[in-house]
Amino acid sequence: MKVLGIETSCDETGVAVYDTEAGLRAHALYSQVALHAEYGGVVPELASRDHVRKLLPLIRQTLAESGMAVDELDGVAYTAGPGLVGALLVGAGVARALAWALDVPAVAVHHMEGHLLAPLMEGDPQDRPAPPFVALLVSGGHTQLVAVDAIGRYRLLGETLDDAAGEAFDKTAKLMGLPYPGGPQLAALAVEGRAGAFRFPRPMTNRPGLDFSFSGLKTQVLLAWRDSDRSDATRADIARAFEDAVVDTLAIKCERALDEAGCDTLVVAGGVGANARLREKLHTMAAARGGRVCFPRPAFCTDNGAMIAFAGALRLQAGQHEDASVKVTPRWDMETLPAVGG
Structure with missing residues (x-):
């Protein structure tokens, strides 16, 4: 299963393609640090607008680097929370629209579950x-x-x-x-x-x-x-x-x-x-x-699309996905998540 992952929970735009057979195919990350430095912290409205500007070009770039066409995707995963509501809605909207256009399932990923599973994403499967x-x-x-x-x-x-x-x-x-x-x-x-x-x-x-x-x-x-x-x-x-x-x-x-x-x-x-x-x-x-x-390797400690693609692939493989509505959960208790395969 080839899954596109989209991360837009805060001030970094992350995109990745994860293949359950071949592993991580490509990933790209754009940081908004320079944008927010002037204010000494993240400005939510500016973060949301910058995700709008950067997300589609990053998706095109990541697909090109993965050697895949968009119609080869089997699913789309996106961060639905926790995070800044406007920033989350940008990623969720693009993910749901892309999944609808391709007629593939989309799954909402908990941001912290993505982090938690990142160390399981790479390396020898026997050592994970x-x-x-x-x-x-x-x-x-x-x-x-x-x-x-x-x-x-x-x-x-x-x-x-x-x-x-x-x-x-x-x-x-x-x-x-x-x-x-x-x-x-x-x-x-x-x-x-x-x-x-x-x-x-x-x-x-x-x-x-x-x-x-x-x-x-x-x-x-x-x-x-x-x-x-x-x-x-x-x-x-x-x-x-x-x-x-x-x-x-x-x-x-x-x-x-x-x-x-x-x-x-x-x-x-x-x-x-x-x-x-x-x-x-x-x-x-x-x-x-x-x-x-x-x-995880240091590049995957901070927010990134790879962890979302990986976590989403595990849930999509288990048959879990969302309906066509665009919804996010800025405050989300990880203990409420369903078990994978359960």
Whole structure:
């Protein structure tokens, strides 16, 4: 089955073609970072309009790179939520129209399920993680620990009570004067920082449970920055201490989640999953307990069409698809999804 995937949940336009026999055929991504940098964050109306401009050219480009004609598609998958309602409607409208014109099924994909399944998309099939496992979904909008009993059967173990980890990265970078998008800038700066020069608390690790909170940590950074000499070296040291605190917190909670779920396989997805220090920490933690941790390649940690095409192909193969109406779900609980094949 050859499936076109469309991702337009926020500020990146992603398109891909996934073949269930040959794997990923082609993918393309357009980022709106330059568009929103002037405003210091995503402007929803501008995001929606830019998806309108970029989506059809990206579909043509991706099909050409895949060596396929549009009438060779067997299905279309699109992100239906969570996300910005206007941006989601652009992708959903194009996907439904294309599916109707080709007389093929279309399926709505949960954005976070796409992230969760991304590590299963590539590599030797024998080496890909298989349920049951624990997933850490960590991005600018989400920080969740999920028990994956089967594809489509998810149990929320813990989540952030305030800022997501990626959001905390972005806000912390902004308060220290780093340019937008701040998260990657802060992570790059942390490489230059000295370990131990500052130390911040590991939020909510001194109590039981699997929930997260990063707003207090952000406040601690603000106080340290205000009281510092604000030199470049100090900025790097504070960035390193902040990153260490977030990474340690995520690792501690992941280990607890593995214990609670009774398994030793951890899957990590979402934009913060590309963080090098987090990858190193989680690999060390998993190895110490005789388990494994699986990441998608960094290009597929952030939003992309490939993960949507792959997740959609699994559901289309199971006979799941949508009716002809164009509808999206900006707020969507992943636990309400039907099991694949069930």
